[in-house]
Amino acid sequence: MKHKQITDKIGFEQLNESIEDDLIRLVTRGMARKNGGSLDDVESYVLPLMLTRWNCFLLAETGLAKYYKEKVYLTLATLLHKYGFSDKHITEKALEAIDVLNDNVVLSDDFFRKSPKIKEFLKTKPTALKRKPSRQKNTTFFRANDLFSINIDGTYYIAFIHKLTGINESPVIEFYDETFNRPPKLEDIKTKKARGQQYNDGMVHASKFAIYGMKYQPDLANQIHLLSASENSVMAPDSSHLEESVGVYTVSNLFTIQDTIRKMFSEQRRQS
Template sequence: MKHKQITDKIGFQQLNESVEDDLIRLVTRGMALKNGGSLDDIESYVLPLMLTRWNCVLKAETGLVRYYKEKVYLTLATQLHKYGFSDKHITEKALEAIDLLNDNVVLSDDFFRKSPKIKEFLKTKPTALKRKPSRQKNITFFRENDVISINIDGTYYIAFIHKLIGVNESPVIEFYEQVFNRPPKLEDIKIKKARGQQYNDDIIRASKFAIYGMKYQPDLANQIHLLSASENSTMAPDSSHLEECVGVYTVSNLFTIQDTVRKMFSESSI
């Protein structure tokens, strides 16, 4: 049994690519940090960041297509195993998902026949990677002037896409000041005031971020939602109350932006 055989039988190529892209980005960064001496355990770095994003599916109570959560559990368990990691809870849920998918005849007869082998394979100890994985091509299906929400630990942050880097490589976003504890709608944005970032000089400045890895729309991790596919810039946040931005934008990704956003919206930044 091989990892690709399992993901091929799940039959959701975009989901598999999305999970693998996220893992490659995290594993590559984790290996660099470990080689630099600032990280001892790559798994303790990868799993929390991965789950902050994919828990938007795994912990969702509504809004998902039937059996999608089971396919995500199984894909996560398979890809984690491929890259040398194993999470007991995810593996257990993946094994349960196999039974549920078979009981409801969701996948193929071949998946049903190979299920015992798949289960045994996922329960084996994964082999740690010895070299950095190949990076995937950066691409985004989001567009200029889109308004999006990003779910981080159950808090929803709103952002505006000012432009795209390169040939649809990465969106450059700026955050609004409003936050929500529920999935927001476009009409919930009452004030178009931009949220700034506090720098080491204690000055709060306008801040934009190029988010690499923000690929699929709709987002298969259920973390990023499109609120408006705008055709003009009328929804752009107003940053006139903030000091001038340092540089054009800060290069970031779906994982490093998590801590950045938490700090930007903390009490010390108000």
């Protein structure tokens, strides 16, 4: 049994690609940090960040397509195993998912016949990678002037896409100075004031970020939700109250931006 045989039988190419892109980005960074001496354990770095993103879907109770959660658990467990990791809870949920998919005849007869082998394979100890995985091509289906929310630990932040880098590689975004404790709608936004970032000079500067890995729309992890699509630039945040930007934008991704957002908003709360 091979990992690709399992994901092929699940038959959801975009889901497989989305999870694998996230894993490759995290594993590559984790291995680089371990080789540089700033990280002891790649798994303890990868899993929490991966789940912060995918738990936006896995822990959701509404708006779920039938049997999608089972496919996510099974794909996630399979790809974690492929890249040398194993999470007891995710593996158990994947084994349960196999039974649910079979009981409801969701996948093929071949998947049903191979299910015992798939279960045994997922329960085996994964082999740790010895080299960094190949980098994936950076692509985004978001567009300039899109307005979206991003969920981090149950708090929803609003951002505006000013432009895309390269040829549809990554959105360059700026945050609004507003948060929500539930999924917001466009009409919920009450301010166009931009949220800035505090630098070493003690001043809060206008800040934009190029977010690599922000690919699918709709987002298969349920973390990012489009609020307004490519209409015009009238909704761009107003940063006139902030100090001038330090550089054009900061290069980031869906995982490193998490801590940046937490820091941006918590620091300025302490000041207010």
